[in-house]
Amino acid sequence: MELSVDMLPERRQHLQREGLPACNRPTLPGVVSQRACALYGARWMLAAIKDAIHLLHGPVGCAYYSETVRKKRYEVFSTALEEKDIIFGAGAKLATAIREGVRLRPAAAAVIVYTTCAAGLIGEDVTAICRQAEANLGVPVVPVNCPGFCGVSQGDGHEAAVTALLEHFIGRGADGPPLAKSVNILGEFDIQGDLKEIERLLQRLGVEVLCAVSGRATVAGLARARRAGLNLVHCGRTGRRLALEMAERFGIPWRKVSFFGLAETAAALRTIAAFFQCPEKATWVEEEIESAREKASPYLERLAGKRVGLFFGASRMGSMARAFRELGLEVVFCGSQFGCREDYAESRSRLGRETLMVDDAHERELEEFLHRYRPHLLVGGSREQFMAHKLGVPFLVFPQETAPYAGFNGFVNLAREVATFIGAPVWRLAAGSPAPG
Amino acid sequence: MQLKEIPITGIPYDQLYIEKIPAAPEYCRRPAELLPAGNRSVVVNPNRTCMPLGAMWAVLGVHGAIPFVQGAQGCTTYVRYTFCRVFKEPATIATASFHEDAAVFGGRRNLIEGIRNLVVRYWPELIGVVTTCSSEIIGDDMVSFLKMARANLRKEIGPERADGIPIVLVNTPSFAGSHVDGYDRASRAFVETLATTRNKPNDKVNIIPGLLYPGDIREIKHLLRHMGIEGIVLFDISDPLDAPLQPPVSLPYKPPGGTPVEAIRDMANSLATFALQPHAGQAGARYLERKFGVRAVVGPPPIGIQGTDAFLKALRELTGKPIPENLRQERGRLVDSLADTFHHTMMKKVAIMGDPDVVLGVTRFVLEMGMEPVALAGGTASKTFDHDVEAILAEGGYAGDPPLVVNGGDLLEFEEHLKQLPRVDLVIGNSRAVDIAKELQVPLVRVGFPIYDRFGYQKRAVVGYRGGEVLLAEIVNSILGYQYPDDRTHQL
Numbered sequence: 001m002e003l004s005v006d007m008l009p010e011r012r013q014h015l016q017r018e019g020l021p022a023c024n025r026p027t028l029p030g031v032v033s034q035r036a037c038a039l040y041g042a043r044w045m046l047a048a049i050k051d052a053i054h055l056l057h058g059p060v061g062c063a064y065y066s067e068t069v070r071k072k073r074y075e076v077f078s079t080a081l082e083e084k085d086i087i088f089g090a091g092a093k094l095a096t097a098i099r100e101g102v103r104l105r106p107a108a109a110a111v112i113v114y115t116t117c118a119a120g121l122i123g124e125d126v127t128a129i130c131r132q133a134e135a136n137l138g139v140p141v142v143p144v145n146c147p148g149f150c151g152v153s154q155g156d157g158h159e160a161a162v163t164a165l166l167e168h169f170i171g172r173g174a175d176g177p178p179l180a181k182s183v184n185i186l187g188e189f190d191i192q193g194d195l196k197e198i199e200r201l202l203q204r205l206g207v208e209v210l211c212a213v214s215g216r217a218t219v220a221g222l223a224r225a226r227r228a229g230l231n232l233v234h235c236g237r238t239g240r241r242l243a244l245e246m247a248e249r250f251g252i253p254w255r256k257v258s259f260f261g262l263a264e265t266a267a268a269l270r271t272i273a274a275f276f277q278c279p280e281k282a283t284w285v286e287e288e289i290e291s292a293r294e295k296a297s298p299y300l301e302r303l304a305g306k307r308v309g310l311f312f313g314a315s316r317m318g319s320m321a322r323a324f325r326e327l328g329l330e331v332v333f334c335g336s337q338f339g340c341r342e343d344y345a346e347s348r349s350r351l352g353r354e355t356l357m358v359d360d361a362h363e364r365e366l367e368e369f370l371h372r373y374r375p376h377l378l379v380g381g382s383r384e385q386f387m388a389h390k391l392g393v394p395f396l397v398f399p400q401e402t403a404p405y406a407g408f409n410g411f412v413n414l415a416r417e418v419a420t421f422i423g424a425p426v427w428r429l430a431a432g433s434p435a436p437g
Numbered sequence: 438m439q440l441k442e443i444p445i446t447g448i449p450y451d452q453l454y455i456e457k458i459p460a461a462p463e464y465c466r467r468p469a470e471l472l473p474a475g476n477r478s479v480v481v482n483p484n485r486t487c488m489p490l491g492a493m494w495a496v497l498g499v500h501g502a503i504p505f506v507q508g509a510q511g512c513t514t515y516v517r518y519t520f521c522r523v524f525k526e527p528a529t530i531a532t533a534s535f536h537e538d539a540a541v542f543g544g545r546r547n548l549i550e551g552i553r554n555l556v557v558r559y560w561p562e563l564i565g566v567v568t569t570c571s572s573e574i575i576g577d578d579m580v581s582f583l584k585m586a587r588a589n590l591r592k593e594i595g596p597e598r599a600d601g602i603p604i605v606l607v608n609t610p611s612f613a614g615s616h617v618d619g620y621d622r623a624s625r626a627f628v629e630t631l632a633t634t635r636n637k638p639n640d641k642v643n644i645i646p647g648l649l650y651p652g653d654i655r656e657i658k659h660l661l662r663h664m665g666i667e668g669i670v671l672f673d674i675s676d677p678l679d680a681p682l683q684p685p686v687s688l689p690y691k692p693p694g695g696t697p698v699e700a701i702r703d704m705a706n707s708l709a710t711f712a713l714q715p716h717a718g719q720a721g722a723r724y725l726e727r728k729f730g731v732r733a734v735v736g737p738p739p740i741g742i743q744g745t746d747a748f749l750k751a752l753r754e755l756t757g758k759p760i761p762e763n764l765r766q767e768r769g770r771l772v773d774s775l776a777d778t779f780h781h782t783m784m785k786k787v788a789i790m791g792d793p794d795v796v797l798g799v800t801r802f803v804l805e806m807g808m809e810p811v812a813l814a815g816g817t818a819s820k821t822f823d824h825d826v827e828a829i830l831a832e833g834g835y836a837g838d839p840p841l842v843v844n845g846g847d848l849l850e851f852e853e854h855l856k857q858l859p860r861v862d863l864v865i866g867n868s869r870a871v872d873i874a875k876e877l878q879v880p881l882v883r884v885g886f887p888i889y890d891r892f893g894y895q896k897r898a899v900v901g902y903r904g905g906e907v908l909l910a911e912i913v914n915s916i917l918g919y920q921y922p923d924d925r926t927h928q929l
Contacts, residue, residue: 008554027510027534030551031558037511059570059611060480061487065515068522068889073872080480081612086574097479103468104481104849117509117571118612121540148509149535149571363529364558367688383517387527392684430682 014359020344021335021359026152032363034311034383035337037148039116041157043069045238046144046164048189048214049222051109053077053101057094057126058116062148066114070191070399077101081118089122091129098133098141109219110140112164120147140219142168153338153360155314158238165213165222166245173223178252181276182208184228186242186254187235187315190215191399197407198259201269201288205278213242226250230275232257232268236315237340259406260316261323262289292408296327299419304328306422309369311361311380312398314339318346320379320398323405325350327415332373335361363387376422392430394421472853474846481849484790484816484869488609490516491619491717492567493530494648495607495627498672500695501562505555507544507577508569509535512611522889524651524678527690531555535571544577545585552586553593556602559689563698564604565623573610580606603698605630615817616886617717617792620648624671624712624721631698632705635729639706641667642755643731645721647714647738647794648886649900651679656898657713657739663764664752669700669707671721679896705729709755711748713738713900714794716819738794739900740908741802742771743832767902774906775806778913783807785916788855790814790848790866790873791885793822797829799865799884802905804833806912810840811861812854818845848873863916880915884908 008031013022027033039062047054047069055077056063063078079097081090098111111133115126126143134141146160183202188195195215202209211217211225231246231254233239243254255275257268269285272278308329310321314336321331331351335358336343344357351357356373358365366384369375370391378388379396388395396418398405403413471477489506493516496504506513513532520528531554533539533547552564568579583604590599607626609619624645644661646654654675661668676694704710709732710725712718722733732755739748745768749760785808789796793815800810810830815822822844830839841854852873855861864874867885874881888894898904 008558026536026538027532028550028554029534029547030505030531030554031534032529033510033513033532033534035510036514037509040511040514055479059487060483060485060615061490061515061611062511063480064483064486065511065519067482068518075482078480078483079478080483081570083610083613086570086612093478097477100471100477100479101481104471104479106465117511117535117540117569118574121571121574147540148511149537149540152536153510363527364689367690371688382521383514383527386521386525387690389682390527390680390684390690391686392682431684 011365014361015365016357018353020341020348021357023339023341023344023359024152025360027360027362033360034362034366034381035153035360037117037154038146038150038157038160039066039114039148040069041154041159042114042144042146042161043157044154044189045158045161045214046112047072047074049110049112049217049219051107051218051220053105053108053111054114055079055097055101055111056114056116057081057090057119057124058114059118062116070189086118086122089124090119091124094124094126094129095133098130099137102137102139108139110142110169112142112144114144115147117148120150140168155237155338155340159241162238162241166242169219169222170242170246171223171226171250173220173226176227178229179208179210179227180229181206182210182228183230183232183272184210184225184246184252185212185215185232185234187233187237187239188212188215189235189399192402193404194259194406194410197404197410201259201265201407202272204284205269205273205276207272207276213239226252228252230255230272232272234258236343236346240342258319260319260410261326262292262408262411263326264319264322265407265411288408292411295412296415299415300328302419302423303415305330306376307332307373309373309375309378310334311366311378311384312336312339313381315343315346316398317343318350321347322350323411323414324379326411327418329377329418331355332375333358333369335359367391377418392427394424394427396421467853472850474843474850480847482847482869484814484846484848484851485615485617485792486519487570487611488614488616488619488622489567489569489611490519491616491621491648492565492607492609492623493528494520494616494674495620495623495672496563496565496567496605497528497530497677498674498695499563499565499627499701500697501691502565502695503529503531503555503559503561503563504565504567505531505533505551506567506569507533507548507572507579509571512569519887519889520678523887524895525892526678526680526692528678529559529689533572540571540575543575544572545582548577548579548582549586549589552604553590556590556594561602564602566604566606568606568608568610570611573608573612579608603631617648617714617794617817620672620717621720624718625724627671627701628704628721628725631701632703632725632729635705635731637706638708639703640756641669641703641707642752643704643707643710643722643725644668644670645672645710645712645718646670647712647717648792649713650886650895650897651675652896652898653900653904656901656904659903660739660745660749660764660901661752663761664749664756665758665761666752666756669696669704671696671701671704671718705731707731709734711751712736713748714792715821716793716817736794737801738798740795740798741805741905742768742775742902743805744798744801745901745905764902771902771905771909774909778909779807781913781916784809785862786811786858786860787863787865788812788814788851788861790851790864790870791816793817793819795885797822797825799908800826801829801833802908803865803912804829804835806909808863809837811838811858812841812843812851814843814846814848814851816845852876862920863912865912880919882908882912882915
């Protein structure tokens with residue numbers, strides 16, 4: 001078998017067995033990339049803001065695809081640019097569209113305007129149009145500068161969304177003393193009930209969640225976020241930037257935590273308890289860990305010594321890698337689509353020197369890893385899923401399909417699902433003796 | 438779907454329906470002048486997507502072909518997501534990966550390097566180059582770029598291997614048309630590039646199915662087989678996008694099947710070209726007719742009895758082969774099903790949305806069932822849609838109120854209109870109508886592209902007589918499940 005890295009020498013630095021892979025570089029043209037564009041990143045961050053109108057300034061396709069993010073379907077508005085708009089400019093059309101959107105949804109608390117490749121290329125001054133519309137309509141009209149080609153991946157769309165959040169949403173509310181024992185969770189997208197599980201644990205500490213950015217965010221909730229006592233950074237890259245800026249502007253301290261896996265969750269709870277000086281030195285944490293371990297133990301027996309390959313968006317890599325190791329799985333390769341240096345460093349510190357680390361692996365490389373390492377499970381997004389199936393490798397979609405993986409109960413869910421996936425009869429049937437006849 | 442009120446026996450059929458909650462409690466009426474999409478600048482929940490998707494769909498239907506998308510990464514990622522959701526299959530689509538530098542300096546480097554990288558990684562049998570809005574706006578000179586890419590490839594892997602890989606360029610600016618038009622353009626680009634000579638007649642018929650699912654294409658092949666006719670199906674996604682799981686596979690994974698490149702070259706020699714969906718595939722058929730005199734038979738989609746009849750009759754006329762007994766029996770079974778269930782379907786008020794050809798085909802079929810179409814929305818704007826709807830209504834002698842016809846438009850327009858109607862019994866459309874059906878509290882029968890919230894719809898057929906039975910059963914059962922209390926369904 002020809003090695004793809006030898007065919008594309010540019011990729012060599014992105015695969016590392018010991019150090020950290022090169023990252024944050026443009027994707028090679030001509031590969032089947034798993035990355036998405038900046039617009040997608042921005043939609044991923046902001047889609048859940050419920051009481052805002054989401055208006056895409058671009059061709060209709062971008063709006064069509066942006067409806068379904070995070071496995072949910074959201075209402076989107078679009079200017080649906082056509083040929084004449086591309087030639088003669090679409091500024092007036094955008095202004096009208098904003099006005100019409102507000103008339104159609106009078107209850108909306110804000111309008112979020114996303115730019116696309118087309119709008120970026122024809123050089124529309126979206127910011128000025130939004131400012132004008134805001135003055136005319138009396139509703140915040142927020143431009144998000146995220147043409148698809150900007151930056152190397154969807155990560156740059158996350159950045160653009162964070163910029164918009166900071167400038168237009170967070171901390172717009174009235175100032176006041178910090179609300180007692182309240183936190184914001186930054187970079188938590190509340191997929192399949194993760195947030196509920198995290199809230200349950202925080203409630204046991206007596207801590208309230210003010211705002212989850214952006215799993216459960218509203219315009220009003222974001223405005224109030226400045227009064228939190230502490231910021232918890234869950235998803236690294238975007239969360240970290242939000243936290244730093246909020247620390248600077250409103251003096252809110254922050255901690256990087258993760259709620260995936262027993263050790264990480266316990267550490268997170270200890271950090272938060274220490275910060276708020278919670279009196280009951282959390283004996284219940286030990287009890288919950290014990291109980292979770294007990295519940296998971298039948299599955300853990302079946303998982304010992306199995307191999308897993310991980311391929312995530314970005315910073316969940318590190319904490320999830322640790323959770324998988326707690327399950328008794330050996331992580332044979334670990335990669336991400338748009339992780340930054342900190343993300344890879346964090347994962348490396350949790351994985352040791354044996355794991356192959358890869359940045360921006362594309363489909364062909366993933367196929368080769370599956371072939372060479374024969375992992376018992378691949379974890380990733382739904383684009384890799386069907387390719388893995390065709391090669392006979394069980395696949396776990398993360399963000400998950402069924403139950404929360406966060407917190408102690410989430411760990412049990414994870415153990416149960418991983419064991420079920422790996423032991424599923426379908427793989428035996430697929431790989432076994434040839435079909436009769 | 439919960440029954441709110443159980444109908445009492447003795448109520449005439451047209452009044453047999455359940456008191457419905459018209460809309461969510463927070464529903465407020467929209468400004469009337471903003472309801473038609475034509476009056477607005479803003480589009481709310483579009484009912485169509487962009488051209489590149491149609492072109493990528495087409496390329497994936499060619500054996501060993503890989504689409505190369507000259508645009509930003511999102512343009513491939515979104516489409517791959519869509520195909521994964523709909524077909525549950527891997528979709529190998531390469532990206533030119535535009536970043537800021539391409540936006541400023543153009544996509545020449547991306548294309549030349551990209552073609553090279555794609556070839557050495559996958560050794561495709563054909564590359565379908567699909568443009569996007571960004572490459573069209575910055576004005577990439579694709580023809581000359583492709584020449585350079587070819588020259589570069591010859592240098593790297595030798596002229597023989599390099600020239601063995603045909604490259605087909607499909608221009609699909611996303612700011613014009615829709616996925617239906619993208620497929621249409623691809624059909625023309627492929628025959629124009631590959632079917633260049635008419636040298637010896639082959640007695641085959643070309644079929645351009647349009648955006649039909651693997652199950653549908655299998656059904657069309659079934660009809661051809663029983664007619665004893667050899668066909669060339671252009672963009673045959675039935676195997677590539679519904680492949681068996683049979684490890685071990687060699688790397689890289691290449692899906693089986695698809696239309697062989699040789700077969701596309703041979704299309705110029707055929708007897709005729711059937712474009713089963715006039716909006717998606719007509720361009721290819723017309724081109725072959727103009728250039729080589731290969732007769733073009735455009736539509737109607739073989740959905741329902743008359744639709745399938747028309748297809749088979751055209752095949753009979755063309756080849757002189759009779760329609761065999763077993764297809765007559767299939768037809769008879771469908772007619773029998775229609776008769777058996779007519780009292781359930783008659784006078785039911787139905788709203789249909791989706792791609793224009795699907796809407797037209799299904800409309801003809803529901804008229805055969807005695808249903809009353811109250812609103813028809815073809816997401817892609819079309820020159821002939823309104824006229825076609827009128828023709829279909831007239832042909833069946835339809836006497837009810839004429840339906841609202843949304844040619845183009847968006848889902849907001851469709852939904853708000855449905856909310857104002859006194860009664861709708863059923864929505865037929867793709868998965869994007871889920872919210873509308875929920876809001877109206879009526880069942881949704883899923884047909885067309887995309888269907889991502891149910892499994893198996895891509896494998897079943899709705900075309901042909903047998904497909905008609907499947908669709909009929911689904912329509913009837915959804916009416917039964919919704920409108921009839923259990924104690925009345927025992928003696929159906």
